[in-house]
Amino acid sequence: MDDRYGRSKRAKRDRRIAIWVGGGIGAALIVWIFVTVFLSPFKTSAEVAVFKADSSMSATVTINVTKPLESKVLCGVSVLNGTGGSVGSKQVVVDLYATTAKLTITTTEPGTEGHVDFCHVI
DSSP states (O other): HHHHOOOHHHHHHHHHHHHHHHHHHHHHHHHHHHHHHHSSOOOOEEEEEEEEEETEEEEEEEEEEOOOTTOEEEEEEEEEESSSSSSEEEEEEOOOOOOOEEEEEEOOOOOOOOEEEEEEEE
């Protein structure tokens, strides 16, 4: 019937509305992708810089923290034995302008390495 009489006004209007809605959803999707990829919040991370086993019951661990300036970060640090099991752990708050933290962790047996379990902004 469309070939013989043409499209009705209502069909043209419905098609126009569908095009506008689809375009709006597509534009919103592009904006969302741009914001999440390029404007995502700064990631917080840390790594062990220095590990020293002081004795069979303690170890000193120094961590370097990468974080947004003027923010406090809570990090959890563990001391591991030779098989990778945790023999002691401690949490530390890294203050506003600091980027390193030095911890003395009490252990249950001699430790061989340090490991950062987590870091997040508080």
